Amino acid sequence: MARDEPARRRLSRAESKARTRELLLDAAARTFARKGFxxxxxxxxxxxxGFSIGALYSNFGGKEQLFLELLSARASGRLREAAQILEDPAVADPLGALSAQLVEVADKDVDFALLQAEFWxxxxxxxxxxxxxxxxxxxxxxxxxxxxxxxMRRRGHRIGVPGEHVAVVALALFQGLVRQRRVDPGSVPDGLYGQALRWLFAGLAAEAGSPEPDGEESR
Incomplete structure (x- = not known):
């Protein structure tokens, strides 16, 4: 029994550190939203x-690292949502659902978008x-x-370009359309991102010589 005590104390310290980081990140998000980066x-x-400056610096290198952690967490959350959309067989139109995700980000996540631009x-x-x-x-x-x-594998496409290049284009489309919708909402209809991805995938398929299936893709 005694041998288990150090392990429990180590776990408790790890949990305490994780909790401290979580509280600092939450406070940073609120403070950044209120005052800007x-x-x-x-x-x-x-x-x-509710911590000392020393506690902040012992968990993060400073304000810049805090913001980068927030950026990473936000991006990871969006990617998890996108993965769930693409993998859920109950979603009849996954690219349309990704369009809805873009609309959600553009229309409801304005404060963080301003911070992203400021940090850039x-x-x-x-x-x-x-x-x-x-x-x-x-x-x-x-x-x-x-x-x-x-x-692309789900669609049965073989592409002749590196997947990371396609990812860069898909991400740039998302970020660019988010910004354009904020400036001029009417120029970015709700389903435009999904349609743009269809154009992208269709172009890749045509270039690789693997035709699109007839009609909407089956899952």
């Missing part, structure tokens, strides 16, 4: 979470951050490549 301070974030400008002006931001984006593109590969 440039306006928020590590002191305010730590205070909002900050990173451009601070080149030391560009490699870190690129690495975070590579992780997103890698996960998206897996989704694209599975979708």
């Amino acid at each position: 440039a306006g928020a301070s590590v002191e305010e974030i730590a205070e909002a979470a 400008l900050y990173a451009v002006r601070n080149p030391r951050l560009m490699d870190t931001l690129a690495e975070q984006q590579h992780d997103v593109q890698g996960a998206l490549k897996d989704l694209v590969d599975r979708e």
Whole structure:
């Protein structure tokens, strides 16, 4: 029994650290949304979470790492939703459902989009951050490549271009249409992203010489 105590204490410390990180990330999200990335301070974030500045720095390198963690978590959540859409046999029109996801992001996630744009400008002006931001984006593109590969196999397509290139285009379409819908909602109808993906997949299939099935793809 005594031998189990250190393991329990280690688990408790790990759980405590994970909880501290979660509270700091939640506080950072609220503070960034209220004051913007440039306006928020590590002191305010730590205070909002109920911790010392030392606790913040012991879990994160600073404000920049906190924001990158938030970006990664948000992107991972969206990719999990997309994977569920593509894998759910009950979803009759998966590309249409992905369009609905884009509409949700464009119309309801405005605060975080502003922060993303602000952080992008900050990173451009601070080149030391560009490699870190690129690495975070590579992780997103890698996960998206897996989704694209599975979708192309499901459709029976053979593509002659690297899957990561298709993932970059699919991600750029998503990000660009989100921004365009925020500027001019009427120019991006609800189903446009799904239709754009159909055009992309159809073009890839035609280039590879594997024709689309008649009608809407069967699952």
